[in-house]
Amino acid sequence: MVRTTSILPALLGLAAASPTPGLLSTLLSNAKGFNSPFSSTSAGGKASCVSGTVAVKASAQNTKLLLSNPPSQYNDTEIFVEFLQPTSGIQAAVNGGKTTVSGTYNINAKLCFPASVSSTSSISTVHFLIHGINFDQLYWDIPSSNGVSYSYLDAAASAGYATFSFDRLGTGFSDHPDPIQTVQSALEVEIAHQMIQSLRSGSIGGTAFSHVVGIGHSYGSIQSIGLANKYPSDLDAIILQGFTINTANLGTTIADFNPTIASNNAPLRFGSLPSGYNVINSAIGDQTAFYRFPNFDTSLFNTLDGKKQTFTLGEIFTLTEPVAPAAAYTGPVDIVNGQNDFIFCSSDCTGENEMVQPALFPAAAAGSTNYYAPGTGHALNAHKTAKDTYAQMIKFSKDNGF
Template sequence: MSGLTLLALAGLAAADYTASFGGAIPAGLCAPNTAGFTNPTIQPSRGGAAICVSGNVAVQASAQNVKFNFDLPKNESEVTNTFLELITQGSTFTQQIMGGMQMISGNYTIASTLCMPANGTMPSSVQLLTHGIGFDRYYWDFAPGYSYVDYAIEQGYATFSYDRLGVGQSSTPDPITTVQGPLEVSIANQLALMLRSSTFANANFTSVIGVGHSFGSAITQSVTHSHPSTFDAAILTGFSTNQSAIAPFLTSLNLEIASINQPYRFSTLNNGYLVSYSAISNQYGFFRAPNFSPLVLAAAEASKGSVTFGELFTQAAIAGVASNFTGPVAIVNGDADLPFCYGNCSYPMNKAEAAISMLYPAASANGTYLAPLTGHGLNLHYTALDAYKFIGSFLKQNRM
């Protein structure tokens, strides 16, 4: 595919991606309450099953982050060399930059979206949706036909999605010392507690289900480990305990300074904020042919999210055995997931089943599903709906 063709596809896809967002609320429907949000806006979900309120949410959070002896790279050459040092076998790079722990705390602006059924019903259960690296909150509501939000709403749940710290319209603090896994776990936990305490839209949710993708699954899993009573159930997508393919995953993304790669979107970010280099990089990391639309890949490239050095240095350090979590847990992966399965989630064993056995000894129920011929970006494949149906069935079977 030529560069001009790819740019044309990206433009068409980006236009289609945004066209169904921010439309008028259908006649006869009441707008949801905007309590808990600043600068709120009201819009339908991209498939139209939900009426959503979006805006900023203030979250006070603190965590023991890692102190890194690592200076902000001056240019792209230093960025590339950093990852070469990180992935080289026998390298002591990680040990060299580790400098102990330090407490990080603050008030952070988290851009968020709460969606309720368009039919006016008030769900008793809400799903807290945490996206992974390379995306923002709209991974969960990407386009008509590619919206987990629409599916969950149709099953009777509310959804709360958010841009993780450092991503999209959320706060973008120091990308090395602040935007790290431990603090993001604290933020996710605080958001779940706020949902329980009727902070948003005056909605009284009696149960909160944690749903994550990739790094968002690692964050969700860490909440079940460190705060076992926060979630009533957990759904982890694009996740396992296998870290052997992180090096080729990082290599395939060919990470570039975000402000250089897409200056029209990321000009205000410093050199600690990175994005995947190109649509080809995105395909390597997140897609598996022929099970996706080229327009969806182009849209994913046009709307890709940033990642920080702090996140990449801590993504493997936040998981832990959730010995005291007693709710139901399911892991749902594409069977050809690259970063967490090295392209084969069934070899030499079912890596989703192995992760549940290792991390959730006290779970009341567990389940796994491997979507066929599907890469890491599960929601952006033709097989997404079957994965959603498994999640819905699992939650209903366990009365969630």
């Protein structure tokens, strides 16, 4: 499997040099299931964490796509041109039916506990965080900028929660397998399911969590819906960020991405990856899809744009596959969107949140709710309203007993 260059050895060396007693305790107590674990903190130091890779064995019924890695950017662009052409029929033409994909995948992950607790065994609820396209797990631990805190890991730790964040397959420092046949929605849902089961049993982290609150952003929200469909008991509560059932702007969004072969766009970062891995071409496309000016810090935007992540042809052709009514899911659901989300609301989310729960979660618990972050685009965590967004998410979790 192709992987980006790992920084784990360097981080291990730093962690081993002089860990604080709290970090050392967390590392010794909660490193179970991690390969090459090292201690770290959240961006603001509110959480003590164990980071490393976890080996996840998973199997899924992926779609056999009758595509190959494009030999040039011309070929890659033509795939997207046809994908966006309503009359082209490319989606049906490349669908070769279902095929079983199995393997053991190294997933880069971070398990964090409130730095203030003396015993991590006292924490019963973990927030399971799934990032969306264009990001990796950094989305949940964005560093402070100009005195404003953007880290959800810090907010959750301050409220007494453990968090588990990870780089989805094909992003960050997780494995980068075949971008067409392997990195698809179905397998990613299965990988998430396996990690949730490991968190509940304690085989990851050593703490058997009683409750798992699933929190997704964008494509991560789609993954969360897939979990609720196939494994309705996996998640006790669900928070969907950056998602509605309004898909009218998805085509415009993909066109805005101006998808570019990642190894051509950023050869120093992605030069070893097959051409089925793409990225958003420019900062302009990034801003258009994910941000609402002036409600974001431009210096932070530039930092995050410089850390943009890959998406695959396999993901594009199976993007919304997990979205279907989760009739058997009975937990509460919180729909959280930026009022000016470009991707799922065409920049005006008025009335969109209220449509999600009855359409996709007909048996959701009475504690279900929704929230609009004012003046905010698709990447809620990277806007100046993040603090208020986090407060609503945490209140939802606590109000429902988790």
